[in-house]
Amino acid sequence: MVSSPPRPDARAGGGAARQTLRERMLTALAGDPNGTPDWVRALADGDDTGYFAEDGAAWVVHGGMGTLVAGIRALLVQALHPGALAGVHDWSRYREDPIGRLTGTVRWILCVTYGSTEQAQRETARVGRLHTRVKGEYTAGDGEARGYTADASDLVTWVHLAFADAFLRSHQLWGAPIPGGADAYVAEWATAGKLMRVPAPPTSEAELQAQLDGFLDRGELRRDERVDEVVRFLRTPPFTGAMGIAYRVLFAAAVASLPRRWRAMLGLRRAPWPVVTTTRLVLAISQRALGAGPRAQDFARQRLSRLAQAH
Incomplete structure (x- = not known):
């Protein structure tokens, strides 16, 4: 539910069309054609190792290419x-500025995963300030009108669950083995849930699934015209050219990764072609396009190396 400042519309082409594929991807993910905006470089700063262990479960999952699928799945x-x-x-502003919303989310994920505790807390506070004005009313799954705020416990819980499940499942399909397995990732990412004031984030894969099922079993979820609008929006590539083609595959991958009952609720069907294999190819091409330039992990390792040398 993060709002973002205006940004050039990726759908319009223009200057973006003259960028290389790598630059377009990095602009979409980090808001910078080199992939190293100030907040990424700041990962090298700080006086502690941060919330998550180097090359631990959260580092591996959030550094994998499966995150490109996970972001779409989480929003669905x-x-x-x-x-x-x-x-x-x-x-x-997701309709007017889909790339801005994407980069805002990526920024929070990377700062919390790879930054010092001070940077993670500062970034979480930034998101919290954006959320202070978010409040209103909605029709609940039981048909009753209810008020909402961005920090309501049920809403922050649902967002955390959808995020953790999306990144875990996408990585299981298209990523390397997770150190400590799925339970380790869920337990580690519970720390991020606590930062966002989730009252009882799950700490195991089974608990994650049980909490997700609970929302459905209690009738708290529903499909309506707003859901259909989001699905239509997410189905339409926010990019042109090769990135547009790749996005169509990633959307199909997100749909294919969902359990059947989630697909049914969203009114979606699995594509009739080998989605998992095709997605693996697209992710490999994407990884090659990004090249071997510095990544968030590399800046974080600079901080860890400096701290190790100081001791």
């Missing part, structure tokens, strides 16, 4: 909670 699932969707519908 989050849309099923009418309260979370109301916040996005009423306050987010």
Whole structure:
């Protein structure tokens, strides 16, 4: 539910069309054609190792190419909670500035995962300030009108669950083995949930699934015209050219990765072609296009190396 400042519309082409594929991808992900805006370089700063261990579960999952699928999947699932969707519908600029919203989310993920505790807390506070004005009313799954705020416990819980599930499942399909397995990732990312004031974030894969199922079993989720609007928007590539083609594959991958009942609620069907294999190819091409330039992890390792040398 993060709002973002205006940014050139990627759908319009223009200057973006003259950028290389790598520059276009990095602009979409980091808001910078070199992939190293100030907040990425700041990962090298700080006086502690941060919340997550180097090359641990969170580092590996969030550094994998499966995150390109996970972001789409998370938005699809989050849309099923009418309260979370109301916040996005009423306050987010996702229609006018889809890339800005994407880079805002990526920034929070990378700062919390790879930054010092001070940077992670500062970034979380920045997101919190954006959320202070987010409030309104929505029609709940039982048909009753309810008020919402961005920090309501059920809404922050749902957003956390959808995020953790999307990144975990996408990595399981298209990523390397997770150190410590799925339970380690869920337990580690519970720390981020606590930063966002999730009252009881899950700490195991089974608990994650149980909490997700609970929202559905209690009738808190629903599909309506707003959900259909989000699905139509996400189905349409926010890019042109090769990135547009790749996005269509990533969207199909996000749909294919969903359990059947989630797909049914969203009104989506799995594509009739080998999605998993095709996605693996697209992710490999994307990784090659990004090249071997410095990544968030590299700046974080500079901080860890400096701290190790100081001791």
